[in-house]
Amino acid sequence: MSPSQENCMASQQYQQVLAPAASDTLQIALQNKTSSSNVFAYITGLALSNNNVPIFIQSDGHTVYSPTSPSQPGAALAADVAISLGSPGNTVNVTIPKIAGGRIWFSVDARLTFLVNPGPAIVEPSVTNPTDSNINISWTFCEFTYNDAQLFANISSVDFVSIPVGISLTNTSGQTKSVPGMPLNGFSTVVDQLRAQASKDKRPWDQLIYSYNGQPLRALSPNNLLVGNANAWGDYWNSYVQQVWSKFTNQDLTVNTQAAAGNLTGRVTNGQLSLGEAGTFSAPSAADIFSCSTGPFATGSNQARNAVIPRLAAAFNRSTLLQTNQFPNGSTPADYYKNDVTNHYARILHQVQRDGRGYAFPYDDVAPDGGSDVAGTVFDSSPKLFTVSVGGG
Numbered sequence: 202m203s204p205s206q207e208n209c210m211a212s213q214q215y216q217q218v219l220a221p222a223a224s225d226t227l228q229i230a231l232q233n234k235t236s237s238s239n240v241f242a243y244i245t246g247l248a249l250s251n252n253n254v255p256i257f258i259q260s261d262g263h264t265v266y267s268p269t270s271p272s273q274p275g276a277a278l279a280a281d282v283a284i285s286l287g288s289p290g291n292t293v294n295v296t297i298p299k300i301a302g303g304r305i306w307f308s309v310d311a312r313l314t315f316l317v318n319p320g321p322a323i324v325e326p327s328v329t330n331p332t333d334s335n336i337n338i339s340w341t342f343c344e345f346t347y348n349d350a351q352l353f354a355n356i357s358s359v360d361f362v363s364i365p366v367g368i369s370l371t372n373t374s375g376q377t378k379s380v381p382g383m384p385l386n387g388f389s390t391v392v393d394q395l396r397a398q399a400s401k402d403k404r405p406w407d408q409l410i411y412s413y414n415g416q417p418l419r420a421l422s423p424n425n426l427l428v429g430n431a432n433a434w435g436d437y438w439n440s441y442v443q444q445v446w447s448k449f450t451n452q453d454l455t456v457n458t459q460a461a462a463g464n465l466t467g468r469v470t471n472g473q474l475s476l477g478e479a480g481t482f483s484a485p486s487a488a489d490i491f492s493c494s495t496g497p498f499a500t501g502s503n504q505a506r507n508a509v510i511p512r513l514a515a516a517f518n519r520s521t522l523l524q525t526n527q528f529p530n531g532s533t534p535a536d537y538y539k540n541d542v543t544n545h546y547a548r549i550l551h552q553v554q555r556d557g558r559g560y561a562f563p564y565d566d567v568a569p570d571g572g573s574d575v576a577g578t579v580f581d582s583s584p585k586l587f588t589v590s591v592g593g594g
Contacts, residue, residue, distance in 0.1 A: 232292045233288065343357065462478060534573070544562060
């Protein structure tokens with residue numbers, strides 16, 4: 202499981218499920234909704250029935266391939282793991298065992314290259330390594346875990362956004378939950394709006410766009426822009442953070458941890474936000490806010506603090522801290538991203554999604570008590586068919 206995927210799963214408020222999943226295997230329907238006849242799917246993850254070893258599903262759609270540990274890094278795979286989706290409108294049915302940290306990858310008009318390092322450990326395609334052999338290929342993925350408790354899946358743009366992906370899950374009772382994702386022109390709309398935002402506030406939103414041969418291939422998250430340019434965001438959040446710190450110097454801030462610690466209330470004193478048993482939080486930088494994992498947002502052994510971090514990080518990314526004193530219960534999705542200083546990448550992604558749902562930053566699953574999901578997740582303890590479409594058509 203990648204760092205971003207770990208972050209995504211970290212703050213989920215899972216429903217307690219006691220019944221085991223219905224079967225040791227699950228059928229997945231892969232739908233080609235692009236305009237290309239040259240689309241491939243790849244399924245990766247950790248085999249829960251085999252000591253969590255890394256596995257692929259081979260090109261036949263059901264045979265499991267477990268790479269052996271090579272003597273040197275960067276070894277080629279010994280099996281064909283590219284599942285061809287056929288012509289536009291076609292559906293390919295595949296079968297998977299129980300998998301943790303799973304991903305379904307899609308590439309259009311070219312095959313992806315996966316490698317194996319000693320361990321074995323899979324070398325996955327990267328959007329931040331300019332020497333990666335997949336860097337100029339159009340590709341994307343969705344994330345899932347299929348275990349004894351449930352199938353849990355989401356469409357993720359935590360790292361980047363490119364080809365539209367939609368998911369739906371039908372259970373053994375015939376009930377279906379869906380996340381439709383972006384429409385066919387969704388990615389081009391994201392590109393246009395990022396450029397418009399850069400023109401408006403003179404910040405590097407347009408630098409998130411990665412193009413090849415003059416055509417945009419993907420838009421990176423603000424956090425991933427920092428990989429190649431550590432100073433990309435500079436003082437972007439400074440004025441907002443200063444306003445927040447000033448506000449809560451004289452007013453109480455309450456975080457509902459939605460966990461054992463309950464509500465934690467505090468104020469800013471001597472430049473530090475103090476929240477009882479969760480400890481103190483320094484003023485975050487742009488890198489801290491966009492990553493949700495550094496500076497004051499680095500997790501550790503303090504469980505109360507670990508519960509505060511997702512809710513505080515989400516409030517910063519959504520710019521709700523000047524609107525209310527209660528987090529996350531003082532605001533709803535209609536209140537998110539209203540400040541001029543906000544995570545405009547996340548704002549734009551949610552606007553473009555057909556139903557407004559999709560992971561746009563690591564703690565985008567934070568929701569007020571009883572609030573609706575905005576992270577684009579589906580889950581069920583009795584899954585029957587998991588459908589994943591690529592292309593948005």
